[in-house]
Amino acid sequence: MRKVVWIAIGVLILQLGFIASYVAAFHQPSPHExxxxxxxxxxxxxxxxxxxxxxxxxxxxxxxxxxxxxxxxxxxxxxxxxxxxxxxxxxxxxxxxxxxxxxxxxxxxxxxxxxxxxxxxxxxxxxxxxxDIPVGIHDNRGLSGFYLAVGWVVGGYLLAAAIGLLVGAPKSRRDAAAQLGIFAGYSVLSGALGAFIVTHLLGTFAGHWFPLWLLGTAVVFATSVFTLGLRAAIGVAAVPIAIIVFVILGNPSAGGAFGPNVLPEFYAAVGRWITPGIGTEGVRSIVYFSGTGLGQPALALALYSVVGIGLLFAFSKSRVASPEIEKPEPLPVS
Structure with missing residues (x-):
């Protein structure tokens, strides 16, 4: 019963953080600089x-x-x-x-x-x-890129959280490499299908399937591998931390129809370094600005991936290097 109470308290904290973060970001947008x-x-x-x-x-x-x-x-x-x-x-x-x-x-x-x-x-x-550069006729208020990015991010951290909770952290570098390969394949498929939906099925961003595929693959891979590495490093606490970073902070700071110059300064500063905002900005750059401005999103995604892979293999290696001491078998009772 005590464990259930602590879980309820943790969920309540996340819920209140969600409300506070979203309302703080959007309740009074005002232009600045x-x-x-x-x-x-x-x-x-x-x-x-x-x-x-x-x-x-x-x-x-x-x-x-x-x-x-x-x-x-x-x-x-x-x-x-x-x-x-x-x-x-x-x-x-x-x-x-x-x-x-x-x-x-x-x-x-x-x-x-x-x-x-x-x-x-x-x-x-x-x-x-x-x-001079209007949003597309099927892209109401420019929100389609935001929701596309959020979909990629949600898939990325949910996969990492599910594997971490159901399978557990990798126990060796071989396990880590195997999980990394699965995540890479999932990222390629997820990026391709997400881009296919908005370019071919819905026609929102027609003509941009390949670059959006690459962007989606990078967003999903960076999000999932960072969460997986965090799971290997600190255990199940990585799941609420991923929710705090990617959902509670990441979604409102991405802005959606709001650009950084109408969000509070804190959200404007962190949004470009969290994957929902990175993905949203990447979609805008690809679809409307011929790729201009993709450098910073690419750098940020590379950093997430490198840190995640580093944590994954470092803590998998430490488990192998520090095995549990086997207890001696008890002597037979005569």
Missing amino acids: IPIAVVAEQGLPAGLDTDTVAKLNAIEGTPLSARTASSTAQARDLIRNRDVLGAYIVSPAGTDTLITASAAGSSISAALESVFTEIEQTQNRQFVVRD
Whole structure:
């Protein structure tokens, strides 16, 4: 009975952590330091772009992080290269243009529109919005990539948790290698089928099956192997830790339709280093930005994999090196 009580307490802690983490991340999203380029078209006073940048950066709460661009073409290049998330083109005609990229986060685009609506009202000017990189017609608010990444992550840590609980940690390096091979095969299959669903069955990301397959394989492998290595190192406590990392922290910090510039600073900082956020960002990079920005996700997935494999083989080896001392058989009673 005591064990049941402790299990109930542990589950309650995880449940409350889940509620607190999700509500803290999403209850009041607000823009902060959204990178944006400012262009002053010909016919305007010299230095107007610099003055505009200074005024935008001085807005209370620092919702924007503005910089100048020499032309509209350069501003668009900055958006495509993911150096900025929008551009503000000041026109001598009095009707300015706000260029956004909803594919980088629909909430960021909405936040930019809200900020510039307030700015233009105080200056008696007007602006039009041009979404240069919109989300796909079958990708409502850009959430499909988030759910795809979460599906891959859930499969990864559930497989590792199930094997750890039902089979146990590997007792030798041979067992560790065998389990690693199973995880690798599962990751390839899981990545391929997940990508197939969103590209061929649903048509959400048509034309991107192969790179999404590679991404999915890496996400599943990194998540599962890290959990497996943790299981070998610390035992069954690895399961709640995996839930805390990948679910309680990882899912809300991934953002979904929210980009990091509208999440609280803590979630924005950790989200890009936890596999749900890594996968979400990877999908965006592949589908909408021609692979731009994949370097950091690739590095993070490699780190998870290396650490997981290192823990797996290190603790499997220690079990072999430190066998239990056999107790002598009792003497026969005469």
